[in-house]
Amino acid sequence: MNQNQTLKNKVREAIRFEPFLEEVRIKVTVEEGVITLSGTVDSYVKKSIIEQVVNSVSGVHPVIEKIKVEYEFDVMKTDETLTSEILELLKLSPNLPESSINFSVINACVTLSGNVKNLAQKEEVERVISSILGVRIINNNIIILPES
Structure with missing residues (x-):
């Protein structure tokens, strides 16, 4: 083989x-x-x-x-609805600095940007957003900037 x-x-x-x-x-x-x-x-x-x-x-x-x-049932949320849900979840996540995380939603595809202190925070942002039904793709462009 x-x-x-x-x-x-x-x-x-x-x-x-x-x-x-x-x-x-x-x-x-x-x-x-x-x-x-x-x-x-x-x-x-x-x-x-x-x-x-x-x-x-x-x-x-x-x-x-x-x-x-592709969801088994029809989950069509508007980009505005997804944006609201993402904002709410980020506010409820105590380990994430929501003020330094930016995102855009276009056709249920979320693009993340901004910066966090470590890899755990970067992965947590993606994990939180991936839990939202209706999100199809996440592009995680968040940069890790450790504190000096």
Whole structure:
């Protein structure tokens, strides 16, 4: 078995053995060591878990992620509604400096910017926003600026 096939099998097995991803069917292709993931999931949380699982597989380096989020039922929220929900959740998150976090919402795709003190805060912002039903994509461009 060649290296590409071995890597593909390792990635597929990692996804298959993640309990939260039981119902997920993701296509995995490997070409010259580059992994491409494609398919559809029903939540942003599942998409994030797939990314984490795949990146934890030994030998995985570059990953091209083409997974789409499509909810099982029709969750069409306006960008204004999503913006309000994001603002409310950020206010309720005591560990996040809401004044230094900026975002925009366009067609249910959230782009984050601003700065935080550490990686934990950056990941927490994304985790909080990924819990909102209706968010399809999160681009986390937040910069980590440790205190001097």
